[in-house]
Amino acid sequence: MKHVKADVVIVGTGVSGLFAALHLPKDKKILMITKDELENSDSFLAQGGICVERNEEDYDSFMEDTLKAGHYENRRESVDIMIRSSREVINELIDCGVEFHKKENGELAYTREGAHSKSRILYHQDVTGKEITSKLLACVQKLSNVELLTQTTMIDILEEKNQCYGIVARSADKTLFAVTARAVVWACGGIGGLYEHSTNFPHLTGDALAIALKHGIELEHPDYVQIHPTTLYSPKPGRRFLISESVRGEGAKLYNAKMERFANEVLPRDLMTAEIRKQMEIDHKPYVWLDMRPLGEAQIKTHFPNIYQKCLEEGFDVTKECIPVVPAQHYFMGGVKVDKYSRTTMKCLYASGETSCNGVHGANRLASNSLLESLVFAKRAAGQITKILETKETAEEENVQNALLKKADATKFLGKEELQKLYAESVRKEIERVREEAV
Template sequence: MYFDFLVIGSGVAGASVALKLSALGKVGLLCKETLFDCNTQWAQGGIASVLSENDSYESHTQDTLVAGAGLCHEKTVRKVVSAGPKAIEELIDMGVAFTPNDQQNHHDYEFHLAQEAAHSARRIIHADDMTGAALQKTLVKKISENKNISIFEFHTAIDLIVTDKVSPDFSRNRVLGSYVINEKNNIISAFIAKATILATGGHGKLYLYTTNPDVAAGDGVAMAWRAGARVANLEFMQFHPTCLYSPRVKNFLISEALRGEGAILKSKSGKRFMENEHPLKELAPRDIVARAIDAEIKKTGEPFVYLDISHKDPEFIKTHFPGIYSKCLGLGINITTDPIPVVPAAHYSCGGIVTDMRGRTGVKALWAIGEVACTGLHGANRLASNSLLEGLVFAEFVYEDIQILWPDLQHYISPEIPKWQLGKAGEPDEMVVISQLWDEIRRTMWNYVSIVRTEKRLARAAARIDQICQEIETYYWNIIPSRALIEVRNLAAVAQLTVKCARMRKESRGIHYSLDYPYTDDINYKKDTVVLS
């Protein structure tokens, strides 16, 4: 399969860059399930951008830098923030149905702007509480209508094809595309491209409790690492403070926007507890809120705390949070009268594949954008709603970079790519081996490498994860590839890298909190945790 561009991942970053690159040539767009099965689809809050006269680029920049706890790359932050309004205008022109201003917001913009934790102004443009779904719907419509984009649903990338592995005579470490398995017929094909863009999202499935969908298995980070790219800051996994606690549903996020509109956190006994934790109370940065909830759960022995917005006008709640209201009502929780049971859950990785401000990874012909990348925007903690913004603007940055390089890229002649060799690999005798390894990884990471960490916990995690990685590698080469096997291999690799990053940082900073090193050490650790391949 030959393309000018191969885009792996269909969320806001992948879909946006695919649309832009289609102006230059043929695009192959891969997604493990449907175009809608991605983190973007579930994003609730919105997109942070300076859109009102009551706001400024400097204010958004400073809010981002403060949240990032000293590790943001300021040039990147300023570039992303200043590119926001243009990206929003493009979405409006596409027809994204953002919520209009209700004239009660005291701002000058035509669309409603919400305020979320650690933002000093109203700057979150949104589509009710289902922004990601509205965004994805529009992007998918545009992609489906584009004749230069070939869509491959239910296709899983196995590994990147790199020149030094297929043809030693060619330049070292140039990505030529990817080996891909079609889940419908189990056929493995080589997808060859002049440029490959990883937009595979995060790796929330590394943890037992997560807001991420099942596709978020860290594939991009693992594949790029094996291809020779650097990774960084994987110790900074953001735990969203409020994931719905219910035995009947998984992965449902209760948006931070509720707290932005006055929702308060209470213990199961009804006592408010954020007042003693931070001056901003419920609007404190996510890491502080998540740790406070975690401490409350451990202190009381209860499995959850409550988030209560029932003191607000019922019509206001239904109008501003229709998705959350409907979902909870279906589970027997009327949020206009009842508090919502919530727990923290793995939500967003601030680390990933190291890139520059153009999305380049350091490996030739390979770019990375969105959550899979570590661009320097988020530092040690992501400011709410900066993630969709990052995906949108870096799609433009990557497009601009490839557009400049295209005269040379399009004339590159690839070496002959060998077909995938199964060798003596056979069918797995029992799939329970894969599910057992997956469960062990997730429980190990949750118990030892989650919201609060210690050196002893990290050492235990390292020992077990290293052992699991060895088991998987032995198993992997003797079994015919399947999505389940590919994902558990990638999760194990990302778990190993995450533990390595966490053990390298002997301090507490942002969303990495260690009981053994409770203070921030700017002298020794005000820098990215970079792991070389």
């Protein structure tokens, strides 16, 4: 088996993986891999925006909004870290060239989304994720110490006595190779590919979670899956196009089959989803109507140009008519259990972004907290890994790596379908357990 040596391996090229790479020492070799193309991460798909603590007076309401949306199952310490780190992260993004929408006087403009008590969300039209991720990717591509591999899938890790020493991966031509490293970061996204209807890319199938199960790495809340209440309805199969929550935050209305409002449009996502599903049952229709016309044509075309164009392609002019919307799988609040430094229960293995569960989101994610949470805790992972890299690799570590490489040569690794089945089965069992406890 081919052997590649790096200081750090990062699995995933979304905002979490990229931000971690940018905060690691520039004199260390960093290898980043992704299952698909660099632009095909869910980070690129994020529409609405990114939260930030506007000022000290905003702290209490930001905290309460996050806790309330998460049904108070959040880890308060993690939420505190995210909020207090938010302004610094935003400033770093701006330094990387990210352009947030501004008022005529040059000040940053803020919008509001569901379950937020006030406007605290920065945005770039309705493609905030693309703006942030593309700028971070450009910064990473300028680094001579970072190598990016596409069409490369992690299929296992190298571990001994609960310490991670690298990964085993499969390249586009199906060749297996091992990568030894002093630290590994799992930043490989969520589980949307396991669902028939999802806003996620189909290649995001919870591979890291299945590998965690195989090696006894602790997971947390694998049954906490968020459904986004408004995606563009289509009878065609495939990924669902998300209609950003900020559309409703700015004043769009929801109607039933009789064109009557039936719910508060800025409810938390899980409650909004429940209201829509209930109305769909009453109407005996596979969708409800979303009306963007109250926003006005000018705001629709300037703030939501991507949504406007996509709906046109599907035959709907949102400046003149309502569009059919339906809930679909969107986000994963559970994941690989990590602490406030993004450390998993295995030494030298870190997880951040949607792959991880650090407790920020609780049982339901507050809108536009995902990008912020991913960035904050990816940076914290990089800080811990930097401490590891400051110490010299020992002869014992090298001996273990060599032994693991020999072992890998003789190992039959799980395939894609086997990994997906392993994780999907664990989620099913967890949901059954929760239901039994609730009886």
